[in-house]
Amino acid sequence: MKSKIAEKFRTLFGKDGEFFASAGRINLIGEHTDYNGGFVFPGAVDKGIIAEIMLNGTDKVCAYSIDIDEYVEFGLNEEDAPTQSWARYIFGVCRETVKRGGKIGGFNTVFAGDVPIGAGMSSSAALESTFAFALNYLFNLKIDKFELARIGQATEHNYCGVKCGIMDQFASIFGKKGNLIRLDCKTMEYKYFPFNPEGYRLVLLDSVVKHELASSAYNKRRESCERVTAAIRKNHPEVEYLRDAKREWLNEVKADITDEDCKRAEYVIEEVQRVLDVCDALERGDYETVGQKMYETHYGMSKLYEVSCEELDFLNNVAKECGVTGSRVMGGGFGGCTINLVKDEIYDSFIEKAKASFKEKFGHEPKVYEVVISDGARKLD
Numbered sequence: 001m002k003s004k005i006a007e008k009f010r011t012l013f014g015k016d017g018e019f020f021a022s023a024g025r026i027n028l029i030g031e032h033t034d035y036n037g038g039f040v041f042p043g044a045v046d047k048g049i050i051a052e053i054m055l056n057g058t059d060k061v062c063a064y065s066i067d068i069d070e071y072v073e074f075g076l077n078e079e080d081a082p083t084q085s086w087a088r089y090i091f092g093v094c095r096e097t098v099k100r101g102g103k104i105g106g107f108n109t110v111f112a113g114d115v116p117i118g119a120g121m122s123s124s125a126a127l128e129s130t131f132a133f134a135l136n137y138l139f140n141l142k143i144d145k146f147e148l149a150r151i152g153q154a155t156e157h158n159y160c161g162v163k164c165g166i167m168d169q170f171a172s173i174f175g176k177k178g179n180l181i182r183l184d185c186k187t188m189e190y191k192y193f194p195f196n197p198e199g200y201r202l203v204l205l206d207s208v209v210k211h212e213l214a215s216s217a218y219n220k221r222r223e224s225c226e227r228v229t230a231a232i233r234k235n236h237p238e239v240e241y242l243r244d245a246k247r248e249w250l251n252e253v254k255a256d257i258t259d260e261d262c263k264r265a266e267y268v269i270e271e272v273q274r275v276l277d278v279c280d281a282l283e284r285g286d287y288e289t290v291g292q293k294m295y296e297t298h299y300g301m302s303k304l305y306e307v308s309c310e311e312l313d314f315l316n317n318v319a320k321e322c323g324v325t326g327s328r329v330m331g332g333g334f335g336g337c338t339i340n341l342v343k344d345e346i347y348d349s350f351i352e353k354a355k356a357s358f359k360e361k362f363g364h365e366p367k368v369y370e371v372v373i374s375d376g377a378r379k380l381d
């Protein structure tokens with residue numbers, strides 16, 4: 001990938017720039033908890049974005065995406081926003097950096113990636129983090145890593161229409177080889193957990209479906225949570241996020257909220273606790289509990305939060321039938337992947353069964369990605 005980028009960069013710009021990279025992510029457990037101030041448990045993966053960048057001394061960005069095979073130029077002011085969605089991510093990162101007082105100028109860039117798009121592995125966070133990290137480095141801005149993650153998140157909010165939480169950008173910036181990271185999204189305290197489950201493998205099965213309107217459905221889930229939080233806060237003013245609410249407090253406001261909002265909140269309150277339970281179980285080496293919690297999350301995401309879909313429920317069922325230790329839909333939902341914790345001895349038969357039965361039902365095989373937990377944003381030599 002790097003040599004392909006370098007070749008294109010020379011052809012386009014006649015010089016060599018510097019290389020930066022960042023990663024997509026997995027999340028073992030803790031879904032839709034981040035914007036509720038709860039816990040998440042992600043890690044960066046060995047699939048990501050690589051960009052070659054060189055400052056060009058102008059106030060223009062000249063960017064080429066190898067994967068889309070498209071060249072775009074844009075200025076750094078608000079009215080210069082490009083229309084191409086891939087370029088909006090880079091533009092958004094520039095704008096959010098400027099909003100934070102970062103003095104930046106134009107640059108030339110060529111980039112490529114291998115995070116499957118729409119798989120729920122945060123290809124967009126990988127792109128944002130690569131550029132946030134690179135601008136910080138190249139312009140010597142001294143922005144701290146948390147703020148770099150927030151630059152990516154704000155890009156989603158203000159330039160891409162997704163009111164996402166901080167998990168993806170955090171994992172993409174803070175990712176460390178061989179480690180998952182438990183993050184408290186309220187306090188931003190985090191802890192690395194070495195993850196090397198002996199006798200097990202983590203594998204993603206990508207349904208290769210992406211349902212339309214995923215981002216508006218995502219934003220609606222967030223609004224549900226905010227409504228319930230506001231209702232609970234009337235009785236318990238200390239509740240800043242849904243994460244702060246006790247299960248009983250939800251019951252107190254049942255009459256004031258819709259059944260749908262109530263189900264959404266029930267899922268979130270349970271999910272926040274599940275992350276803590278999984279971290280405890282991991283420290284004991286108790287993978288059976290880890291797996292059981294993953295199944296519980298799937299159930300909640302499917303029946304209460306309603307962000308699963310037929311294809312993902314199917315993959316989850318196959319996992320259950322094959323005796324897979326844990327399986328659930330990963331990421332925002334509405335398509336994408338399941339993440340599966342599988343014992344070595346049944347790995348091959350599970351993958352074979354999942355591929356064959358999925359193909360029989362949906363006409364194509366799911367894609368299979370073995371998870372390798374890797375480093376996040378960095379400069380390459």
Ligand code: GLA
Pocket residue numbers: 030031032033034035122164165166167168331332333
């Ligand atoms: C998407 C968002 C994240 C998070 C997950 C669900 O990936 O970008 O902030 O909310 O969905 O856990």
